[in-house]
Amino acid sequence: MPDEPEAPHTVFADLGLSEALLRGVADAGYIHPTPIQEQAIPVVLMGRDVMGCAQTGTGKTASFVLPMMDILAGSRAKARMPRSLILEPTRELALQVAENFVKYGQHMKLNHALLIGGESMSDQRDVLDKGVDVLIATPGRLLDLFDRGRVMLADCKVLVIDEADRMLDMGFIPDVERIVSLLPPLRQTLFFSATMAPEIRRLADAFLQNPKTITVSAPASVATTITAGVAFVQPHDKREALRRLIRSQDVQNALIFCNRKRDVDVLHKSLSKHGFAAGALHGDLPQSVRFATLEKFKNNELQLLVCSDVAARGIDIGGLSHVFNFDVPFRDEDYVHRIGRTGRAGREGNALTLATADDVKLVAAIEALTGKPIPRIEIPGLDPVSAEELAEAASAPRGGRGRGRAAPAKGRGRDEPREIARRGNARHRDERRPEPRPAEARLVEARPVEEVVEAPAPLPPREERFQEPRRRDERRDEPRGGRRQDPREAGRPQRESQPRDQQRDSYRDAPRDDRRRDRGDSRRDDLGPAVLGFGDAIPAFMLIPIPRPRRDAAEAQPAPDGDAGSEAA
Template sequence: MSFASLGLSLPLQKAVADQGYDTPSPIQAQAIPAVLSGRDVMAAAQTGTGKTAGFTLPLLQRLADGERARSNSTRALILTPTRELAAQIQESVVTYGRHLNLSSTVVFGGVKINPQMMALRKGADILVATPGRLLDLFNQRAVNFKQLEVLVLDEADRMLDMGFINDIKKILAVLPKERQNLLFSATFSPEIRTLAKGLVNDPVEISVTPRNTTAATVTQEVHPVDKKRKPALLAKLIHDGGWKQALVFTRTKHGANKLTEFLEKNDIRAAAIHGNKSQGARTKALANFKAGKVSILVATDIAARGLDIDQLPQVVNFDLPNIAEDYVHRIGRTGRAGASGKAISLVSADEADFLAGIEKLTSQRIERTEVEGFEPDQRVPEGRASSKRPASSSRPSRPQSPRNGNSQGRSSGDRNDRRSDSSASKPTVRRKPRPARPRSSASA
């Protein structure tokens, strides 16, 4: 199958070829014809599957003909939960629309609003936005939706998790009733289906990945370790492995800052990225990471879906997430586009329930590997949930974030961690014998 066979125009085929792509991914093969047909679409696809191009390419083709956006108007609105993801989508719009006479702009919180208002005066055929900043601009009459033809909700499940449901409802209330709706989500949870009832009309439903599974290209491993010794173990793994690039997840913003400082003191180039950082600082940290000026990017879950990094070799869960589905999204940042990747989790005894929840959700046991010199005083239970049926994809209720753009992607409250011990000896990996019981038959 080729992009030409999907019905894309020559300018779009050329733009795709310029990027070195000749065969569409499964989500692209199904979504592009569905969007071009004018039908509403409801698609489940995880990060790294090519879903952004799956809606960007047909959207550009649909808008190529027709009246251009007038002042302060937009013809297509793409809503997304985080600033990083918004910037990534805008980059894709520019890249694939380079041979078309279409305009686009991106708006999000954390930066001055006036330049965004000035950009919207010219009109934008495609507007990429986070919900909070979009409402601010609408309330100031900087944008209207009189010409709107298409609405895209990307990472819809993440927007619900981050407390944007009221913002989304307010935005939907002011949009024209006659429009095409495209909803993309990692899963079709009950909450997503409830949202879809008031959004899509007789949609084409697409699902290209099994629910709550991890990519087969990602090797997963758990290093049991006492909590206070996690920083020292991570530093040793980085030094001994000669890691040039790794994305490390912490549960809190305070934890991200503290770990970054520790790594810097141990001659490891690191930077932190989270909701309390200014947009300029976050953009600079990501740019330095991609350019190789920074080896380790320490992030809270704001980065789990918003970062687009090619060939990322490894992801580290310094802290396990307390929501099992977030583990799937975190490690989805590696092993993309068929490349191999590694996901390492540093797990202390107090995270045993989180680990059990992850193994229950993914129906697989994750290999435990103790590192010599870092054997934990308190043992982590051995895969007690791996033989059970997968958990429901519905999530526990969690507090909603405030609506303004500066609050997007905030992690949970900071905790005071005990001081790290950096005096441990150099580790070597020692594998524990597996328990004599059958493994789950579910695919990795």
């Protein structure tokens, strides 16, 4: 049996921390710093920028919280002007950092503010108005309060970007870039992450000035205290396989990770139905429910916590014995963050993963990232996955065997099934389409124009084409055998029907009073000659009005000679 490694001889007192801070660390029960803390704390106390990369669970939070508190202990904060800023990708991480400030700074006169979504904004404004030394915030709520004029960042001297790779995954980089542009150029910037992708390194080069790079382990390594394993099962046996694993293992408390939020709710109901003390945690839940569920799990009121990747970054749950991956993560780096919740601070942990044949490529990507194979385990009583199925899935085109389990290829995303459906519909359309005729059958024999264009049919007589329409009341009251006479017209003389032109002439020659009585109003103008092209059936609104001179103007004009002589006589 190999010899046990010697305990580290460095203590927190050797790192240059103040006496009040050392008492808070001792009260928390810590004596020896972790490797990342041992290397980062002296550099941060010197005022240099730091880019730290260490595997999850190694104490990165204390490596920047402790020296920050020592730096800020010498002065006071102003209203709405925090002296330091810590950016976190999730609310749970921000709450955890705030708890560390309370735990370590119980003997120091420093105050902090927590700006996260889902909480009362008025309470957060009241805390900012009193002045805070440390501002712990998520990017969205911080920018919201800044746009409202409730916080100013001109006096911020220390900036911490925690879990930078998670910021990139969640799309916070534009918000982070805007926040950095609001800070003074003379500041100290600390960059910490569990993985260091090339994109993150480029961001660090843009934000940091002559940083000290601290790497205490491989960028995506797994702690040696974690016992990992993967079991390949059939898709319909995954829930039963999880229940058998939980019953066969000595599970004190465990996190169960799913890839999708709806799968979290479904699995939580299934476990609760089978008698397990389980809770659910994902981003769509209200903030109060998330905090209450997490507190119940930390207080051992819940044994199992089914969650999405929102809980995979930085959450410190003491004594977590197991991590179960109900779904293999789509990104290989998420596997490192998931299983890093167990085996922390030198404790033993177990990380078991359930996979189907469609997940064989995802498992291979994880093994390539960590540099070691994941041991295979078998669950008795379930249908095994044969080696032929695994080989077939491994040789299948990227994207899996039609179930979409593997990551989509570049340039082909979620619309690929839709494109396949379009191709299938096009194939069926081609099958339904009739066979094209030969070119000789499609030729049209040339004929003279006189034979092609037929002469128009003769029009009916004018009297038959244009008839005056009857009013609706006349058509309604007219019986089948003839027109019904209105009782009101019994004693009136019947006028003879005349053509439209004669009616217009008679209307024009009639006295004004008679015309008003006939038409029922006094607003209608005199009607002029008929409009060409309509014959006798001319709508009244298309008749051309003829202006008539006023009566007084006609009387004022001098009469002709003959008339004048007669009047004089």
